[in-house]
Amino acid sequence: MSINIQKNQWLKTTVVLCSFLWGFSLSAAEAIQSLDLTPTKLSFKASDKKTATLKTTGTTEVTITSIKITGTNKGEFTFSTAPDKNCGGKLAGGKDCTITITFSPDLKAAGARTAALEVVAADDPKFAYKVDLTGTAGTATPTDAAGPTVDLKPNPVDFGNQPVKTPSKEKIVTLTNTGQADLLKISLKITGDNSKDFAFTTDPADISVAPPKYTCGGTLAPKAKCQIKITCTPAAAGARKATLEVTSNAKSSPDKVDLTGTGTEAVQAATATLTPAAVDFKTQAVKTPSAEKTVTLKNTGKTDLTKLSVNITGDKDFTTTNDCGTTLAAGKTCQIKISLTPKTAGDKKATVEVKSDKTSLDKAELTGTGTEVAQSTTATLTPAAVDFKNQAVNKPSAAKSVTLKNTSKTDLTKLSISITGDKDYTTTNDCGTTLAAGKTCKINISLTPKTAGDKTATLEAKSDKTSLGKVELTGIGGDSTPTTTAGKVTADPAKPDFGNVIVKTSTNKTVTLTNSGKDDVKDLQITLADATGEFTTTSTSSTCGSTLGAGKSCAVEITFMPKSVEKREATLNVASGKTSLVKVPLMGMGVEYPSLKALAIDLTATGGNPVETTVKINGGVSLADPIDFKSSLTVKKNQPIIISAMISSLPEQDIGKEIDIIAIGYYVREPDLKKADAPSAENCDPSLVTNVEQGGYYIVKNDNPQDYCDWIVDGGAEGGWCVDHKTRDKEQATKHYVEKWDKNLATLEPLYTVVPDENGSLILSEQNKMVMYQGTIDGTGHVCVYMGYRTLAEGEGTPVFLIFNEDPLMIRVTD
Numbered sequence: 170m171s172i173n174i175q176k177n178q179w180l181k182t183t184v185v186l187c188s189f190l191w192g193f194s195l196s197a198a199e200a201i202q203s204l205d206l207t208p209t210k211l212s213f214k215a216s217d218k219k220t221a222t223l224k225t226t227g228t229t230e231v232t233i234t235s236i237k238i239t240g241t242n243k244g245e246f247t248f249s250t251a252p253d254k255n256c257g258g259k260l261a262g263g264k265d266c267t268i269t270i271t272f273s274p275d276l277k278a279a280g281a282r283t284a285a286l287e288v289v290a291a292d293d294p295k296f297a298y299k300v301d302l303t304g305t306a307g308t309a310t311p312t313d314a315a316g317p318t319v320d321l322k323p324n325p326v327d328f329g330n331q332p333v334k335t336p337s338k339e340k341i342v343t344l345t346n347t348g349q350a351d352l353l354k355i356s357l358k359i360t361g362d363n364s365k366d367f368a369f370t371t372d373p374a375d376i377s378v379a380p381p382k383y384t385c386g387g388t389l390a391p392k393a394k395c396q397i398k399i400t401c402t403p404a405a406a407g408a409r410k411a412t413l414e415v416t417s418n419a420k421s422s423p424d425k426v427d428l429t430g431t432g433t434e435a436v437q438a439a440t441a442t443l444t445p446a447a448v449d450f451k452t453q454a455v456k457t458p459s460a461e462k463t464v465t466l467k468n469t470g471k472t473d474l475t476k477l478s479v480n481i482t483g484d485k486d487f488t489t490t491n492d493c494g495t496t497l498a499a500g501k502t503c504q505i506k507i508s509l510t511p512k513t514a515g516d517k518k519a520t521v522e523v524k525s526d527k528t529s530l531d532k533a534e535l536t537g538t539g540t541e542v543a544q545s546t547t548a549t550l551t552p553a554a555v556d557f558k559n560q561a562v563n564k565p566s567a568a569k570s571v572t573l574k575n576t577s578k579t580d581l582t583k584l585s586i587s588i589t590g591d592k593d594y595t596t597t598n599d600c601g602t603t604l605a606a607g608k609t610c611k612i613n614i615s616l617t618p619k620t621a622g623d624k625t626a627t628l629e630a631k632s633d634k635t636s637l638g639k640v641e642l643t644g645i646g647g648d649s650t651p652t653t654t655a656g657k658v659t660a661d662p663a664k665p666d667f668g669n670v671i672v673k674t675s676t677n678k679t680v681t682l683t684n685s686g687k688d689d690v691k692d693l694q695i696t697l698a699d700a701t702g703e704f705t706t707t708s709t710s711s712t713c714g715s716t717l718g719a720g721k722s723c724a725v726e727i728t729f730m731p732k733s734v735e736k737r738e739a740t741l742n743v744a745s746g747k748t749s750l751v752k753v754p755l756m757g758m759g760v761e762y763p764s765l766k767a768l769a770i771d772l773t774a775t776g777g778n779p780v781e782t783t784v785k786i787n788g789g790v791s792l793a794d795p796i797d798f799k800s801s802l803t804v805k806k807n808q809p810i811i812i813s814a815m816i817s818s819l820p821e822q823d824i825g826k827e828i829d830i831i832a833i834g835y836y837v838r839e840p841d842l843k844k845a846d847a848p849s850a851e852n853c854d855p856s857l858v859t860n861v862e863q864g865g866y867y868i869v870k871n872d873n874p875q876d877y878c879d880w881i882v883d884g885g886a887e888g889g890w891c892v893d894h895k896t897r898d899k900e901q902a903t904k905h906y907v908e909k910w911d912k913n914l915a916t917l918e919p920l921y922t923v924v925p926d927e928n929g930s931l932i933l934s935e936q937n938k939m940v941m942y943q944g945t946i947d948g949t950g951h952v953c954v955y956m957g958y959r960t961l962a963e964g965e966g967t968p969v970f971l972i973f974n975e976d977p978l979m980i981r982v983t984d
Contacts, residue, residue, distance in 0.1 A: 511539025731759025
């Protein structure tokens with residue numbers, strides 16, 4: 170089945186792919202007309218001003234090459250565009266601008282006037298968008314024809330927001346005599362409710378003095394101009410308004426200009442503290458992340474801190490995350506977590522600084538030392554560093570293992586394992602005194618802090634006094650936690666990760682608490698520690714009561730709704746009275762996806778027919794770090810990226826039919842690009858491929874089909890879209906399709922096929938999960954990505970409906 174060209178519509182079929190890794194391709198429809206100019210006709214009287222609106226019809230940016238007046242009486246019509254909505258140059262997709270047309274007929278000749286406003290765009294320079302202009306000029310009287318006339322611009326004049334009792338910058342009003350006689354007896358004054366808030370920059374009485382300070386003297390010749398300079402000094406907060414009045418011998422006198430402004434209260438200086446003021450990471454193995462250290466930011470002022478930013482200057486080996494968001498309320502605190510991963514050996518210094526709206530609040534100094542971890546050429550110790558994180562004082566940690574491997578061809582003899590540094594670390598091993606060639610053994614390490622504070626040490630393995638390698642040990646002694654006899658409570662999952670969630674939408678996860686002890690847990694307390702309030706739970710979302718019986722379980726449902734694009738962390742605390750039982754770390758990431766235009770096509774119509782739909786498609790491509798999804802991105806070859814998408818519907822839909830999930834792409838290699846300087850839809854053209862073995866249409870699917878099961882479905886892998894879907898075997902799943910796409914939507918191979926659940930439902934709602942690809946692209950060129958689904962006729966498997974993103978996600982891959 171193919172899709173025909175509809176009236177006034179170019180159906181553009183494009184296929185795209187993330188070349189060597191995965192991809193998919195589809196078709197997209199674009200209208201020939203990229204602009205809409207309304208209305209198509211305007212009728213004027215003398216001196217009338219009327220407006221026309223120019224708007225892009227799609228999501229693609231359009232370049233405006235010319236705007237002009239044509240026709241028989243083009244000299245009697247003029248146009249202008251609003252400064253904040255300039256129609257010249259480029260007009261973004263989905264945006265509009267305003268064109269103001271003024272009719273100024275020659276009063277010496279009465280009668281009808283005709284002209285046209287014409288707009289030309291770069292995508293079709295031979296086609297002009299037009300508004301027909303008509304007007305009527307009455308017979309001029311001798312006085313009108315010969316007298317002076319006043320033109321004041323701009324009108325109105327807005328001074329915007331201005332601090333109370335603080336003078337604004339000058340704004341200039343230009344007075345022009347557009348008549349044919351001298352403008353005489355010019356005088357100025359400011360009137361109105363807040364006239365005292367507006368002032369001339371010199372005494373208005375001086376206006377008639379020669380030479381005038383305003384340049385507007387008592388007389389203004391025909392076609393001459395002069396300037397009137399005004400300032401605004403709000404006496405109080407709120408809207409301020411007045412009127413500039415110009416009196417003269419013109420028939421229109423007094424001529425007026427509206428003056429407006431808004432008084433704003435001075436913002437109290439922001440005050441905040443960072444504690445501690447200095448953080449020392451001591452020694453840290455090269456290329457090994459340290460344990461996180463925390464700095465607390467407290468708003469010590471009486472007003473909210475807004476537009477917060479946290480930055481590190483100095484050594485780039487320090488990294489930071491925080492839960493501060495962009496606003497911190499008065500008296501509140503947030504945490505900044507810092508880690509050191511030395512790239513090289515030596516001293517490391519940096520400064521973490523917090524700002525509010527570019528104003529520095531406080532700084533903390535960061536120090537540490539990168540150390541090389543020598544490794545034997547005959548043996549390896551892995552991992553090279555072990556972090557025990559926080560551990561209660563006088564309480565042994567769980568053992569952590571290090572593996573010693575003999576990589577030589579001879580036995581290692583006279584083996585010894587030792588720890589230097591903090592004495593709170595202990596070790597056991599099964600290595601003995603000899604380790605045969607190619608064999609491994611385990612070294613178990615435990616931390617039992619005797620006091621609070623940082624704990625560092627070094628584990629070293631030797632063979633006959635020759636060092637085989639070292640492992641850096643780190644940890645923190647924390648407050649001791651009393652042992653409870655009420656029961657042993659565990660959480661599943663132990664570390665819930667909510668993944669990427671769109672800002673201001675929510676997702677839920679359930680934590681199951683199990684009492685595996687022999688006694689009941691009484692006075693069960695469940696609380697959330699979350700500085701930002703983005704993780705929530707309620708008593709109605711929990712099946713846990715005040716007592717958790719021995720061997721029993723209960724569930725707590727947690728909701729994550731991010732407020733901004735940032736990584737978020739919180740802790741679910743479970744206690745028996747005041748005795749802590751388990752702390753469950755929560756994490757999630759707030760993201761925003763660009764909106765992609767959804768195209769829906771009825772495949773039962775001859776040639777296919779675009780139809781209306783409530784389905785929305787959001788998606789983007791981002792670097793793996795930091796995450797910031799965009800509809801197009803330029804990346805380096807082999808640079809880690811994430812491609813993520815979501816299809817949703819509000820109100821929700823029950824599709825109720827078998828469907829194909831499609832994920833398709835088209836890869837154009839470097840030599841074949843039409844536009845190489847940036848991601849461009851011009852490169853989403855199958856005809857550009859000259860070497861099918863290197864570019865073309867690909868489908869690449871992960872070996873584990875469950876990786877896709879959370880896309881567009883409530884219930885994840887347990888229900889909905891993943892029920893009974895037809896998975897391919899490993900060989901088929903990793904196959905590359907390097908032939909060019911034949912553009913046949915009916916036979917396009919799907920990523921997988923799914924069927925309705927046992928109730929005959931496939932629900933598409935507003936809280937759908939996302940399919941995500943995370944990895945690298947190992948070839949240079951251009952990738953265009955499309956995704957969507959198509960419904961199938963019952964019992965036949967024939968596609969009857971197709972929906973996908975008309976605007977592709979675009980990735981430019983460079984060396």
